[in-house]
Amino acid sequence: MKIVSLIRIAFKAILRNKLRALLTMLGIIIGVASVITMMSIGEGSKQSIQSSLSDMGSNMITVMPSSNIPGGVQVQGSAMQTLKEEDVKAIMKGATHINGLSPGVSTSGQAIKGALNWPSNMQGVGTDYLAIRKLNVKEGIAFSETDVATAAKVCLVGKTVVNNLFATNENPIGQIIRFNNIPLQVIGVLSEKGQSSFGQDQDDIILAPYTTVQKRIMATTYLQSIYASARSEAESDAATEEITQILRERHKLRVDEKDDFAVRTQAELIKTLSATSGVLTILLTVIASISLLIGGIGIMNIMYVSVTERTKEIGLRMAIGAKGGDILLQFLIEAVMLSVTGGLIGVVIGVSLSLLIPLLLSWPAVISSSSIILSFLVCAATGVFFGYYPARNASGLDPIEALRYE
């Protein structure tokens, strides 16, 4: 028996009952479409997290103080005084895997300009900070090493701060604002960065030389953090190792003592968040796969009905020369045809949904070819698996009984 004629027979049998074929396929269609859509949403959110973190500087390394003494009163990291300017100098001298280094202090307070005021966050940083965080100065200039050395009363402001402190057409460059009563001259405005993936407004920021913040605003000598950037993402682990060694030496920690600081890389954060969204994707996909499974059971159900309904036809086919294997293949092909056709329709719907969702709901969705191939293969396999038993039942019929079946 030629496979081509079998396919023709199966195709005709399906066409004889179009509505039923469509209803049978519906389960598979919904299953495949939802698997593809869910995987697209999952992949999309993963990529959007990654890209927004990379925007913040994917090579960025952050050093924060942390407690290494068990028991006693635990102090918040930012209130600890273990990181010093000398640490920065030591890292600058010793580290080979980094290409940018900046001390960091921060405090919140009220910025005032004329009659307007705005609660904001003041970051005291070095000149490398802009490069490390991938920030740009849109108007004006960045502060210089001289400004840092002299603790100059200058600052850079973000878009949100400009909007709240200045009138619409007012040029902020050269104007004086007061932060916690210290007057600072605005020398530049930062390019907009929008919201971070955590929903934080990245434009609500005032940057000043760290010396200015330390000496004039906070009156402290310690640092709250040290920012560095590795030469490349690949070197970020080596850079982390290096910084850890330098700081342990500087802080005179014994081998058995824990670090009194914590070094974090952006890559780690990306990994953690990607893993979270990966788990979510898996969860969504599993739920979608269940509907695919139910679609398969629907096919099996209809194939059983079809075999019973067509017992006489099977008897006739056997009487005129169909072998058991021919009947088995015919029904198997019918089942696979239903599932594959359903799968194809499902792929089309799934892809369309994945393209529509970003437009309608502005959720990120990225169609991955692996999700299409995977769900399609699964549904073809479903057809074979769930079509086999009804088909075997059909092929095992006794032609005499099948012919007399009413």
Place this chain on the structure above:
Amino acid sequence: MSQIILQVADLKREFVMGTEIVRALKGVSFDVMQGEFVTIMGSSGSGKTTMLNILGCLDKPTGGSYHLDGVDIRSLDRDELAGLRNTKIGFVFQSYNLLPRTSALENVELPLLYNPKINARESRERAMHALEMVKLADRRDHTPSQLSGGQQQRVAIARALVNEPVMILADEATGNLDTRTSFEIMSLMQELNTVQGKTIVFVTHEPDIAAFSSRTITLRDGRLQKDSVTNNMRIASVALANMPQTEDY
């Protein structure tokens, strides 16, 4: 000179029903030559249906032997029997057994789909030729529901002819038809037998129909009761012409 097509020797068929053994055939012997038109008659319970199943290679005997065109049936397995049915036997059933919602041509083509030696084009040509033989070429695209009972049975006969079998095996082929249409079918059968030289085995319980064949084998209680040559065989086309026209109202 003519060849033996069917050779049945001491044929037995027993069924086990629970603890009882039912002997449907208790040793039947006869030969059928090529070109014969044989009717197998018998009342209900005579073993007629069992005989038909065995002759049609749908069932195997439990004793004795059956050779179809020189092939010993008892030595074949399920698939080999299917192949034999495909190439050597043309079935015609009482209830036509055409595939619903399928055109006459495709119904006739069906046995050829299971014959690996025949390609799609040849199969279409042969199906067309078979439909011409039963004078239904103009109805080739009609589905069974668009055809009368007699026409459906003629499509079924075309299906039986299409693989050029050595024997046409008809099972109460006129059972669902009125007298006039039965005569039409018998006329076609006789034509196939005399003009084409087809061997026909016709199973029926109607003596009227048996009168159209050249030989009648009567079964009774699983044994051969009578094997007789019909002396004055009726010609179906003549009988048809003599029927009163008033029946066509």
